Amino acid sequence: MSVRVVARIRPLLEKELDKDVIVRADSTEDGKPLTMVKIPSPKNESEEFSFAFNSVYDQSTTQEELFSAEVAPHMKALFQGLDVTIFAYGVTGTGKTHTMRGGLKLADRGVIPRLLSNVFRRAKKVAKDSNGATTVDVALAYYEIYNDKVFDLLEPLEKRTPSGLPLREKDGKTIVVGLSERSCEDLKDFERLYIEANNNRVTAATKLNAHSSRSHAILRVKVTQTTGDMVRESTASAIDLAGSEDNRRTDNDKTRLVESAAINKSLFVLSQCIDAISRGDKRIPYRESKMTRILSLGQNNGITIMILNLAPMRSYHLDTLSSLNVSSRAKRIEVREIENEVVFKQPPRSNSGLGGTNMQRQPLR
Ligand code: ADP
Ligand code: MG
16 A cells, blocks of 8 residues: 655636735755645744645646646556545645546646546557457446535436435445446546536535535546456546535534534544555554545555645635645654745745754644
């Protein structure tokens, strides 16, 4: 089991161009790849917190670049039978849906359509290279977890039970009972299904008074390769998580409190699982939330990629810090004291010796 935790900082949108940018990507040394996210301390702006990641993508990163760097390298493993799981984590408005789904224009396409396109291309190649001895089936499941209940997004709203679909254990795996699965022939087929299902999600949102930012949307792509009586099955899962902001700060509505509790719990368990996997622990607490249970996170031999989405503006300051705290793989947070005026004019360098001390301290929350 391997895990990568990376951060992606989105650009300012057109209507935000006058906003104050406080989040930046940095490297440990000049010329090294970007692996650090830096953000000022909210209590003392002359202090800067640094968070370390496996990789950091700044505002100039295209959809194509992100996919090639973080997802494409694992597609071979998927066809060798490993499960690949990609999460987008972060505050609402930071680019999770943009990263996973993206826009309709070719260049704007996100991880999901690119992944499917890659899967179909490989499937064709496997069949061709085996002279038809191996067949490859691609099947989709798409569901959301809202308030700890599982809803099938491939089913029309009328067919959903309000209590959600039950889970059951089978051969040590968690199964969502009654979850539908659709076979997909090609990218066109996929897009038709996916668009229809996303429309379902929107309809559901208005009827149930839920918002997409309050549920986890999980797309599961099952690849089945059959050669004679040998069957190899693996899955790629792409998850657009619920917003990680603290909803309680802005809204005391009772429904919101219930939603917040469910979201906070599952995101907390997720981060615990990611930590445990990256430490190489034997015990992964995946049973403690529905989402991690259904994904059997850390139970099978697979690859997990967590993308932390960040918005660079000051208005997100506290929520950004809290999401950095949850996702950063750095166990110790470095705090540098920098001399305000001087250093802000030149780009600050780590250990620049400007009288800064390196202290270890946990930032807020
Ligand atoms: P989330 O799903 O995390 O709530 P969205 O994906 O909806 O956030 O992004 C919020 C807004 O920012 C959308 O208008 C989206 O198109 C835009 N956006 C996000 N990331 C990028 C990016 N890397 N480049 C350009 N626009 C982006
Ligand atoms: Mg979204």
